[in-house]
Amino acid sequence: MGKTLLDLRPVYVVGIGLHRYQKVSKASYAELGLTAVREALGDAAISWSSVESAFVGNALLGMAPGRAMLKHLGATGITLSQVENASASGSTAVRHACLDVATGISDVSLAMGVDKPGSVPFSMSWTGSERLSSISPLLSFALLTNDYMNRYSASPEQIAQVAVKNHGNAANNPYAQFQKARTLDEVLENPVAGSLTRLQCCPFGEGAAAVLIASDEGIEKLGIDASRSVQMIGSVSRTERIYAPQESVIVELTRETAAQAFDEAGVGPADLDVVEVHDAFSVEELLYTEALGLCAEGEGVRYLGEGRSQIGGDCAVSASGGLIAMGHPFGPTGVGQVAEVTRQLRGEAGARQHAGARLGLAHMVGIGQVCLVHILRVRD
């Protein structure tokens, strides 16, 4: 085992910016991305020329979208890497920006995600292996939902409460694709698959998110307001192993990845104030609150029902609205989660602020076989 993030020099999120997640529009991906980066630069009050490296996460744009976009900030000679890791592309970009700064290679790095649904093929379908049936992610999650209800005697209404909470949170998030609080009855309308309904599934959309990562040296050199910086104390990226056939890969993978991140950061689930999870479908939030250790296995419905995952509860889960309501435009999603946790830890989340937030976690899954967990903490 080599080093962990905390063994290297400290790194901080010093700037955040987003382009609202939205229905697919005529805007080019470059316009979306530049909006987010310019907002992050303004937030950190630094110029583009101070940024030494950039990690651009996309899953849906094909070859090399980053250069054609970032050159419009000024061609500074910046080091550029494209990052693709399915839904976890943005989270992976964040990790690499953190490592670039933590190892001392750069003092300031940009991690961003931008995407528009396009026509990029799934290379998984090119491995040469045939399948008995082609089951869409929606149907896989409908199966997982039924399995959860069966294992823990949960009702469709109890699971739908995840979406009620998250749509309510997103109503106070100007960057969210959906900004409308919903009643349980509204959430239960429009069945899609199994007990999943339309408002319990993340929407298709586009958007962009950017975070700037800096070292103490970068903060000092550029005169960045250190009091608004948030330290990244854990970054773990794992892929699946072999689990018992009846167990969910994403749940077991999340459990392992989170456990490693807690260990490396020297914190535990009980210490968390804000958490953003990959709640692309409502049942996922229940499974992940359990796998992260916020509550015991099978207790997700009760944890939610008692209001413990609400803003103002024990730990605000998906205060942004999560993937269900803020949206899941792929590349931006994981970066947007880190932006939300940063905003919460700064105490700048306005109407959706979880009071006194000091420790936060962002969790993302990609293609059901990649998992990233980041842990962030306010400065001492």
Add this chain to the structure above:
Amino acid sequence: MRESSFEHGGVPGTPDCERFLERAGKDMSERVAKRPTLFIVPAAPSRETVLLGTRCSGGHVSFPPQQMGCEVCGAHGEDIETIELAASGTLTTYAMAHRQQRPGSDSPLVVGSIVLDAGPAVEVVLDVDDTEGLSSGLRVVGHLVPVGEDESGRPIVDCFFAAARPSEARG
């Protein structure tokens, strides 16, 4: 695509259906597999459906079959052999797609997660018209269901899972 005319011969993939095909003058031994890398079409219609899998020298079984390398131990090449697997297993969960129909049929699409008796788990389309009678732990078997005809008029069959009849429900 599933041939709708076969629907009238009984539940597709069951001996009823096969009798229908025989009445229709089709030679069952000439059935063609839609996915020949995944299952074998037995010469005798009454024989159980057989899936194709792979097993590495360490005894790890894969379905779908693949020669690229074992997910458990990394064995590859000559250390992986193709084997026959029983098309039987246990349903762990199921769900109906409310806005999708099973290809070529008027029935809603119902999918299930199955743990095959040979070990691997698969998510598959179920050969059922609704979720009635489905439950976690239900024994299921794969049936060959006519889904069309090839250029020379031979029936093309695909493998779908459905509840095992009592005589099949061992395992």
